[in-house]
Amino acid sequence: MKMTRGTEWGHNGRGKWCSYKRTTLAVCSINIVVALYVLHSLYTSLYIYSFNDSQNVVKYTPDQIRKMEESVEIRKAYEPIELIKLVKEIKKEFLNEERTLELPKHLKQMILDEIIEKLRGLTSDAGPSEQREAVESWRTEKLKEAKQLTLGIIVNSTVSPGEAGILARALEFDWSRLSEDIGLWIPVDVNVEEHDDKPEGEAEFEEDILAGRQLPPECHTELHTDYGGAAVRWGLTHHKESAYDCCQACLDHARNAKPAEKKCNIWVYCPSEMGCHSPDIYEHKHMECWLKSAENPRLNFKGNYPESYRDSHPNAPVKVPWVSGVIRA
Template identity: 70%
Template sequence: MARGEWLHNGRCSYKRTTLIVCSVNIIVALYVLRSLCTSLYIYSGDYRTVKYTPNQIRKMEEANQIRKASEPTELVKLVTRLKRNFVNEERAVELPQHLRQKLVHEILDRLRSLDSAANVTEQREAVESWREEKIKEVQELNRGEYLNSTILPEEARAVARALSSDWSDFSEEIGLWIPLQIINKEHDDKPEGEDEFEEEILPGTKLPPECHGELHTDYDGAAVRWGLTHHKESAYDCCMSCLDHAKRAKPGENKCNIWVYCPSETGCYSPDIYEHKNQECWLKYAETPKLNFKDTYPESYRDSHPNAPVIVPWVSGVMSV
């Protein structure tokens, strides 16, 4: 009887213990679940629901007032006004296409008026003389003193800027590149009458006679060295590269006998699909070298190729190898 009571009491104690443990587990699980839900709510909730104390709000307002007071508002307004005026001025002096073409034709007419044997120095002087005359014409037009001008009064400002402060960009755009003349007065011991053609025009070492350099010239031929990936510091280096290629060519290979170089800092025009950059050096071969263009692009060619400049920007040479 005692044994049965003990078993009965043992079973009750076991059930009671199991029930307590399960209850505790359920309570812990609910607590963990509640904690997870609270965390998700905090991370995904709207931060605007955060409430600040009056003291915190007052400090934030004071900080905003200090920040606004320290802003250079007058300076910002001045810079904004200057930018707006600068943009308006840029738009106001933009050179229209028809006016650009008019100036280009006048430059061509001035060049055509020269003797056919005129060298590049004489061409430069002729263009500079035209530019000075045109600037003077525009100045007189602004004062109402020039009555026979081909330029309208409302175009005078754009022309004046193109021929003065923007002359370098304008001349480069139309292909009239004129590198600085190199003059060494301290060691001016050159024999009288010696040709100074290349030295006064092209930067770098003077081209030797065997290079047969020709300014504003583009020769045709089969490329033996692709200029897009072959750059040289000067026309002299390009010519030397052609001579070196001819010496190293294997039997049966085409030997370079034409070099074409781009001296213009803004690149050189070509009717192909590529963008030709400064210092490109093309090595070519042709059994009978043929000119592509010389001095200027014909007017008929520029009519069908609107992007072509007036002056041929390339420098070339045909050598006997």
């Protein structure tokens, strides 16, 4: 009986030792030990890596450092400082020159007004060569005036001293571009010979048929013709539905002009829907109607453009696209 109770007591003691709480405590203790071991291993690895990096840093001897410093000094001594400075100054001067050649609008308008006034002083039968000479004479005088203004030699001028340098550069070095900007164009001397080699009885080409009402005899209509003259109505902003309307506008202008005003006696119309070619800088569109005045009207072009002209103007068509007329009093 006692043995049985002792045996039971032994079994109950072991049961208490292997209880659930003790088992949990043992597992947690093992996990803590493992975690501490892992953290120790990571710390050791980082320390070794950092130590190896510090050991791999290149260290130069004083002699090597001295030689490197000497090399840098030699390279600086042989650097083309003056050349670099000169290139920078040239670039700066070039940029400044580009800016100065862009004339203000009021100077361009002044130039255009003075050139027109110079051309008006010519005789009515002055040809393109005389017109070019007059313009060149004006440019020479204006350039001299601008240079004298910059030196303070003269003080009374239509140009301010501050703008004289800009004007002098433009007139001397960039005259061709300036001429285009202000729309100055003087036609070349062209000897036009008309040849009527069309077979007798052959109908007119379709391109020679003008849209709109038939023009009256007083319009003196000439197909494929471009007359020059002083513009009394700017065609870029003066459009008419037909050549008839353009001629009528010229007749009305001459009828209503004041005594001191120029009377229209030349009309030039663009009948082509594709626009009309002209050697100036503008894009001339369909229905442009130019009203002009000239005591002795002169032809710019008639019929076909000359071969020499088409060689220098590749975009020019074979035939003159304009239609014109000279109204005689």
